[in-house]
Amino acid sequence: MHILVTGAAGRLGSKLVQLLTAQGHSVTGVDIVGENVIHADIGDFNAIRSLVHDKRPDFVLHPAGWTDVDGCAREPEKAIATNGFGTQNVALAAASLNLPVLYVSTNEVFDGKRSDPYREYDPTGPVNPYGYSKWVGEQAIQHINPRHFIVRTSWLFAHGGKNFIQAILGAVTAGKPLRVVTDEVANPTYNDDLADAITKLIQTERYGVYHLVNEGSVSRWTFARYILDRTGQSEVPIEKISIKEWQRASVPPTYAGLVNLAGAHAGIRLRPWQEAVDAFLDKEGLLKA
Numbered sequence: 001m002h003i004l005v006t007g008a009a010g011r012l013g014s015k016l017v018q019l020l021t022a023q024g025h026s027v028t029g030v031d032i033v034g035e036n037v038i039h040a041d042i043g044d045f046n047a048i049r050s051l052v053h054d055k056r057p058d059f060v061l062h063p064a065g066w067t068d069v070d071g072c073a074r075e076p077e078k079a080i081a082t083n084g085f086g087t088q089n090v091a092l093a094a095a096s097l098n099l100p101v102l103y104v105s106t107n108e109v110f111d112g113k114r115s116d117p118y119r120e121y122d123p124t125g126p127v128n129p130y131g132y133s134k135w136v137g138e139q140a141i142q143h144i145n146p147r148h149f150i151v152r153t154s155w156l157f158a159h160g161g162k163n164f165i166q167a168i169l170g171a172v173t174a175g176k177p178l179r180v181v182t183d184e185v186a187n188p189t190y191n192d193d194l195a196d197a198i199t200k201l202i203q204t205e206r207y208g209v210y211h212l213v214n215e216g217s218v219s220r221w222t223f224a225r226y227i228l229d230r231t232g233q234s235e236v237p238i239e240k241i242s243i244k245e246w247q248r249a250s251v252p253p254t255y256a257g258l259v260n261l262a263g264a265h266a267g268i269r270l271r272p273w274q275e276a277v278d279a280f281l282d283k284e285g286l287l288k289a
């Protein structure tokens with residue numbers, strides 16, 4: 001297949017480009033930054049439509065987005081312009097050629113008020129501007145392009161990118177005391193596992209909504225504890241705090257764990273998050289326990 005990948009310089013997009021190319025697909029990467037990609041802004045309807053018509057891919061993979069959650073809270077209009085209307089542009093461009101599209105969304109489309117994990121067709125209810133902008137993108141994809149996949153994921157950790165694992169380990173190296181929230185819950189998800197699952201999903205033509213996350217949801221504090229324990233730093237203390245004590249521009253949904261029912265039904269499962277973290281640490285040469 002010839003696959004057009006938006007956000008191709010980003011964490012997930014670049015991994016998808018690498019994996020799809022290794023699988024023998026021909027890939028056109030698009031982003032506003034980076035090398036070896038076509039520079040185009042998904043917010044520019046004419047540019048995206050012309051690009052898709054010019055390249056004539058068989059499939060459009062759309063992980064591009066403004067992922068700075070606190071930035072989105074400070075500039076909600078920019079968030080909607082990129083994540084909402086940018087996604088509408090991608091959906092319209094793909095639909096104009098009857099191309100299937102896969103949009104990568106987030107657990108932050110849910111309100112976080114439950115105590116058990118969200119299933120794919122549970123009601124959404126974003127509580128912050130990032131979540132709202134991604135939800136607008138979901139609406140656009142669903143209404144405009146019948147041949148769509150929506151893949152929600154959470155707490156990605158990728159090699160070479162900014163992520164929670166690197167932040168925790170970096171803070172310890174810098175000698176900073178660790179304070180981590182206990183009341184924000186989601187699924188830590190290994191970027192490589194997600195990319196692998198997406199490449200399988202797009203072969204199925206089983207369009208719909210999917211929760212592709214490593215199995216099991218956990219608090220940020222427990223995730224941090226696990227990272228330190230598995231890197232041989234069990235003696236390092238982590239103070240337990242609540243979201244209210246962690247001042248930031250965006251307020252996350254508290255309990256936004258996801259369960260993968262639809263993917264499992266199609267034979268696509270991701271391993272438990274602990275195994276995925278171990279695999280990540282091992283590849284980084286950091287697994288000690």
Ligand SMILES: NC(=O)c1ccc[n+]([C@@H]2O[C@H](COP(=O)([O-])OP(=O)(O)OC[C@H]3O[C@@H](n4cnc5c(N)ncnc54)[C@H](OP(=O)(O)O)[C@@H]3O)[C@@H](O)[C@H]2O)c1
Pocket residue numbers: 006007008009010011012013030031032033040041042043062063064065066067082086104105106107134153154155156157
């Ligand atoms: N990371 C997570 O924990 C997480 C969790 C749940 C869902 N997701 C979703 O998963 C997807 C991939 O996430 P990621 O972590 O790979 O994000 P990422 O590393 O920030 O990659 C996104 C890419 O899209 C680019 N982009 C931003 N605005 C654009 C525009 N107007 N036109 C074209 N490209 C644009 C970004 O450029 P800049 O770097 O210049 O912004 C970046 O290269 C996103 O849609 C995100 O919402 C991520």
